[in-house]
Amino acid sequence: MARPEVEQAILDAEELAAVRQVSTWRTLLESLLHNVPAMLSVVFLLILVAVAILAPYVAPHNPLQGFVQGLTSQGAPVPPGKTFLLGTDENGRDILSRMIYGARVSLTIGIVANGIAIVIGVMVGMVAGYFGGWIDTLLMRVTDVVMAFPILLLAIALIAVTGPSITNIILVIALIYWVNMARVVHGMVLSLKEREFVTATRTLGVGPWRILFRHILPHLSSAIIVYGSLGVATTVLLEASLSYIGIGVPVPMPSWGNMIAEGQATYQVAPWLLIYPGIALVLTVLAFNLIGDWLRDALDPMQEGK
């Protein structure tokens, strides 16, 4: 052990460090309490997820069943009322129940497709950025090509080939959206790999994969969280668009997109067919965007402040 003055200095520094130590989660929670839109979004999404998971218990009716009392004597949809809270569609099915089950479909596709897109994008971005050379050129040119396609057109073409099913929709969306994440991660890895602590680990004889996953990936986490939450909004929207043009979730399975598409035919006499799923879609997308914005603000300074 060194000289007494060194010891004293070390002790002083420790006291200081103990005072300064604040957990990341706590800082994050505090910033959420100061951000009302983000907090409301979190609450809204938690409720939505709970409702989607508990759909069989929460939904008042069977979403696929056409009810006799769900149609007027002329055979028109019933407006919102006591039995059918948000009204029925032209087949006499309960809109609210269909929306609840539709939330399941829309959220599953949004989250799973986005999850796959993140995994692909992060892997491609990290490998291209870290190894450089021809791997970089190859992977990033592929990314450019995918990016250059009009998203909807590419999705339509791919689904036309594979046929519409939930699995296919998830895969197609993932195959389109990984490029955004790859781009972001690629850029970050390019600068991170020049940081001195990465050079230091290289000097120690640490292999490239360990460097990527143990040293570089943790520094990407906040970017992944931010772009991931913004990405869910986009994927939910793309799913709705695909279902709306009729190549998304196959009918009669409800999704917000195909409900809006079906409601379109009768919106002049029965606007509730269109309005309620529309509101659900808008609110969900808005909530994911607001949370993404909040996370971006909340995580950025913490990353660099240390």
Add this chain to the structure above:
Amino acid sequence: MSEPLVSVRNLKKYFPVRGGLFSTVRAHVHAIDDISFDVYAGETFGLVGESGCGKTTTGRVMLRLDEATSGDVLFEGKSIFRLGREELRRQRRDMQIIFQDPYSSLNPRMTVGEIVGEPLTVHHIASGKAKDEQVRDLLETVGLSAYHIKRYPHEFSGGQRQRIGIARALALHPKLIICDEPVSALDVSIQSQVLNLLNDLQDKFGLTYVFIAHGLNVVKHMSTRIGVMYLGKLVEVSDSAELFQRPQHPYTEALLSAIPVPDPNLNRERIVLQGDVPSPVNPPAGCRFHTRCMYAQEVCRQEEPPLIDLGDGHQVACHFRKSFDQQLLARTI
């Protein structure tokens, strides 16, 4: 002094400068331009020069963190440039580096235990409890405490962080440590502590240092031999004491005169170099120092002086070292 531990042979490192529409190579930065020197086991070889003279690049190329343009680096007689990826990984156990900036050289998201323990894990030296035990020992060796193991780098001061960096470099029991300006980012009060620590560790573990610094004052404290670099060239290599008593190159003389002397009454002649360091993209022809040298003659603009051994391992690259020597002598008397 028998066989050198490390031999640097005609080392060159040019960085391409790209530009234009197709990012073609427009020119080269001559970061290191044909330098050779030996480092012997157990000594401290100081490498000094202004910023941009290529001293840091030399250190990085010696560890193959950057690939050299040409030349060779022999470690215990074996070329490290010819090692395969796996061989190089194993070779890294013997050669380590301590970085200038203790803030950027430690991963802010890993604990001290993870940082110092990682080399032990990847080289399968120790794991689990044995690893923690070794890490604690290392921390105490560098003057930290065993319980710092769970702390994060941001909880430490600059000097303490540099100690963590030293502990990490020591973990593999290397033979050679390249110290890349290890104290220039630290407070003056902390500098001497870290330098003393490095000296103690050298005695304890029989380490060999290549000590890179931008001023001679720090190197004087540490080195057995010193190499002075100017614009990618070695201009003088000598025994430390010899260099301070009888500098042979005008650039070394200027560096020596820049060392502050803590005596206000001493009236000393300071050599202030005129002008800036020329661009390493387009280094001057002839002697690279001629644009700023007060003794420069026509021959200096034409011919590049070779590094000549004056005997006793004192090497210098200057056309006029003898006459210049007399002038210096005249002035000191």
